[in-house]
Amino acid sequence: MKPAPFDYLVPSTIEEACAQLAEAGGGATLLAGGQTLMPLLALRMSQPFILIDINRIKALKGATRVDGGTRIGPMMRQNEVIADPTLARELPVLVTAAQHVGHHQTRNRGTIGGSIALGEPAAELPATAVALGASVEVRSTRGSRRIAATDLYLGPYATALEPEEMITAIHFPDWPDDSISLFREVAQRPGDFALVGLTGAVTVKDGCIARAGIAWFGMGPTPIRARQVEAALLGQPIADLDLAGLAELAVADTAPFDDLHATAEYRRTVGRRIFARTLGERLNRNGP
Amino acid sequence: MSTHPIQLTINGRRHDATVEGRLVLSDFLRGDAGYTGVHVGCEHGVCGACTVIVDGLAVRSCLMLAVQADGAAITTVEGLAADDGTLHPVQQTMRDEHGLQCGFCTPGIVMTLAALTGGPNKANSETLLNALSGHICRCTGYQGIRRAALKLAGDAA
Ligand code: FES
Ligand code: FES
Numbered sequence: 001m002k003p004a005p006f007d008y009l010v011p012s013t014i015e016e017a018c019a020q021l022a023e024a025g026g027g028a029t030l031l032a033g034g035q036t037l038m039p040l041l042a043l044r045m046s047q048p049f050i051l052i053d054i055n056r057i058k059a060l061k062g063a064t065r066v067d068g069g070t071r072i073g074p075m076m077r078q079n080e081v082i083a084d085p086t087l088a089r090e091l092p093v094l095v096t097a098a099q100h101v102g103h104h105q106t107r108n109r110g111t112i113g114g115s116i117a118l119g120e121p122a123a124e125l126p127a128t129a130v131a132l133g134a135s136v137e138v139r140s141t142r143g144s145r146r147i148a149a150t151d152l153y154l155g156p157y158a159t160a161l162e163p164e165e166m167i168t169a170i171h172f173p174d175w176p177d178d179s180i181s182l183f184r185e186v187a188q189r190p191g192d193f194a195l196v197g198l199t200g201a202v203t204v205k206d207g208c209i210a211r212a213g214i215a216w217f218g219m220g221p222t223p224i225r226a227r228q229v230e231a232a233l234l235g236q237p238i239a240d241l242d243l244a245g246l247a248e249l250a251v252a253d254t255a256p257f258d259d260l261h262a263t264a265e266y267r268r269t270v271g272r273r274i275f276a277r278t279l280g281e282r283l284n285r286n287g288p
Numbered sequence: 289m290s291t292h293p294i295q296l297t298i299n300g301r302r303h304d305a306t307v308e309g310r311l312v313l314s315d316f317l318r319g320d321a322g323y324t325g326v327h328v329g330c331e332h333g334v335c336g337a338c339t340v341i342v343d344g345l346a347v348r349s350c351l352m353l354a355v356q357a358d359g360a361a362i363t364t365v366e367g368l369a370a371d372d373g374t375l376h377p378v379q380q381t382m383r384d385e386h387g388l389q390c391g392f393c394t395p396g397i398v399m400t401l402a403a404l405t406g407g408p409n410k411a412n413s414e415t416l417l418n419a420l421s422g423h424i425c426r427c428t429g430y431q432g433i434r435r436a437a438l439k440l441a442g443d444a445a
Binding site: 039189 | 292308309310315332334336339346347348353355356400404415418
């Protein structure tokens with residue numbers, strides 16, 4: 001239960017970190033909040049030669065408003081996301097999602113970028129990034145690029161990030177102020193991984209759904225965007241939504257699996273149920 | 289393998305040390321600095337026994353490297369009671385409400401409650417009860433701990 005030896009590096013700028021990643025040529029691992037990596041090191045499931053601690057890079061912290069959206073530093077702690085007034089106003093569903101990550105004590109260290117880079121399929125923050133149409137800005141010594149969250153996840157813990165790349169920002173596009181958050185998680189205990197989770201938002205204009213961004217977590221090998229139901233919702237008058245039919249479509253894109261805790265069929269059934277209930281409740285409460 | 293000089297404050301006292309990169313904070317606090325009130329249960333972030341306060345925040349000390357605490361101010365359970373032995377309000381409340389039996393999980397729970405009730409923005413009962421989900425207790429069945437948390441929040445238990 002003690003980590004294997006490694007060289008510990010602690011860069012103070014993004015450039016320095018990228019240079020260290022490049023020099024290590026794939027032999028280095030980034031240490032963000034450490035709430036997943038530290039257990040993996042302790043269990044020796046991860047044994048990097050070099051650990052690059054990015055906790056002292058100031059440029060990776062904080063959230064700022066930018067043209068058309070919000071730019072979040074990946075090293076923002078999950079509890080900082082929860083307490084941030086800008087995020088509460090602009091991205092309420094992200095704040096709700098962050099409240100469901102781990103426990104208070106792990107959220108004091110755990111970061112939004114660490115969670116998004118890890119790509120745990122049952123995690124709240126990657127799915128919320130997918131649902132809201134976020135993208136990540138990544139850097140290496142070769143330059144920077146943007147990856148849409150929907151293109152980031154390739155499988156469980158597998159992302160489109162190259163070994164020498166690091167996330168330098170997460171961009172969330174603006175959603176109108178009167179957007180309606182959709183979030184519901186079913187887990188055995190608070191802080192456990194979700195058995196089934198729904199996240200996203202819809203907007204209503206003139207009594208009809210004008211925009212929908214919806215994703216699942218714990219419902220397949222990656223976060224899963226519910227594209228079919230998003231398309232079906234657009235333009236629908238909210239007065240007479242066929243919630244049962246929509247719930248069926250909502251789980252159509254998912255690929256849940258059986259495990260110790262629940263069967264795939266259970267997950268689909270609960271998914272249909274929480275989709276219909278959450279959408280119904282939220283539209284009544286916040287309807288025009 | 290790398291070693292690093294660190295300088296930090298533990299319970300108000302300055303400590304200087306040289307640590308291996310891989311040394312976790314909980315092992316440093318117990319083994320090197322002698323604060324054995326930091327209990328180590330699972331060593332991988334599940335049980336909460338190792339919780340300490342780092343720069344005002346309750347964190348799991350087995351999930352931080354000692355080198356990451358360079359420059360930090362840390363409080364362990366040894367730092368709570370007054371010099372004359374008067375218990376900290378969280379300790380006294382846990383005692384009054386029978387919030388412990390064997391005491392293994394207790395320092396961690398006390399540090400979480402102390403972090404959330406010590407500052408200017410005292411947490412409400414909902415926040416305190418939620419934060420208890422970060423701790424496993426094999427003895428008490430949690431009811432005494434819950435009562436202590438509610439009492440600390442100012443709600444009748
Ligand atoms: S010993 Fe740190 S959480 Fe269990
Ligand atoms: S009192 Fe024994 S584990 Fe909590």
